[in-house]
Structure formats: C-alpha cells, structure tokens
Amino acid sequence: MRPGGQPNMQQMLKQAQKMQRQMEQAQAELAAAEVTGSAGGGLVTATVTGSGELTALAIDPKVVDPDDVETLADLVLAAVRAASDQAKKLAEEKMAPVTGGLGGALGGLPGGLGL
Template sequence: MRPGGQPNMQQMLKQAQKMQRQLEEAQAELAAAEVTGSAGGGMVTATVTGSGELTALAIDPKVVDPDDVETLADLVIAAVRSASDEAKKLAEQKMGPVTGGLGGLAGGLGL
C-alpha cells in the first residue's frame, strides 16, 4: 500500500495478470491430463480428462450379461463417477495454488 492507504493499482494489475496466466496454464494442464476410474474390480473402467470430459470406457466382456443389464449400467455409472472424482481431485490440486490466495473472491469471479 502507498502512503495514505491507497493500493498501488499498477502492482495490483500486474498481480492479476500473473494470476490470469497461472490460471490459464492450470486449465490447459487439466484439459490435457487424463485420469481413470474403475468399478467391479476393474471390470469397467472410465477415462476422463482433468476437466471432466469422458474420453474412454472399457467393459470386460465377462461382466456383460443380457439378463442383468442393470448391474452393467450400475458398474458403468460407478466407473464414470470414480473417474470424475479423480478429475475433481486433480483440478483442486492444479487450481488450488492459483485460486487459493483469492479466498472467497475466487468463487465470485467464477474461477
């Protein structure tokens, strides 16, 4: 702060620009990263990007039972949910250092 209690606007602008660059870098890393979740002991696996986009789904043929489609659907949902949870953890890990210093302001800015 300057004498008289006024913040240095140029310094604040520089800091905001630096934070914006860090945020963009973290978002790019998340978009490029992939995480996998599984269910049924690995019988169903789902892969999502760090930003949460489903990119792959693998189903072991042993789990396919035409008379029990509900179980397969449950396993798919569980695998996708598991992968999404991993993506959220990765996002928190990547974005936390960038947005952590903003406190409550980060949410208000949509960061």
C-alpha cells in the same frame, strides 16, 4: 499500500495478470491430463480428462449379461463417477496454487473476487 492507505493499482493489476496466466496454464494442464476410475474390480473402467470430459470406457466381456443389464449400468455409472471424482481432485490440486494466491492484494478488495 501507498501513502494515505490507497492500494497500488499498478501492482494489483500485475498480480491479476500473473494469476490469469497461472489459471490458463493450470486449465491447459487439466485439459491434457487423464484420470481413470473403475468399478467391479476393474471390470468397467472410465477415463476422463482433468477437465471432466469422458474420453474412454472399457467393459470386460465377462460382465456383459443380457439378463442383467442393470448391473452393467450400475458398474458403468460407478466407474464414470470414480473417474469424475479423480478429475475433480486433480482440478482442485492444480487450481489451489492459483486461487490460494488471492490472499494478497486482490484478496483485500471489497467483496472479493468470488473465486
């Protein structure tokens, strides 16, 4: 704080720019990362990027039964959900250091930043 209780705008701007660079770096790392989720004891495996894009789906032929397509659909859905949950956890871990830094000068802004 400067004399008179006014925040140093230049210092706040520098912190905001630093946070933006950190956010961009974390987003790039998430886009490059891959996580997997599986169902049915590994019979169905889904791979997604850290940003949530489904990139691969593997289905063991043993689980393919033309008379029971519903079970296969359930396993695919469960594997994709598991992979998406892993991607969400990874994103939270990568973003925590960036969004956790809002407690400083920027966190004191009226109304906050809503991040």
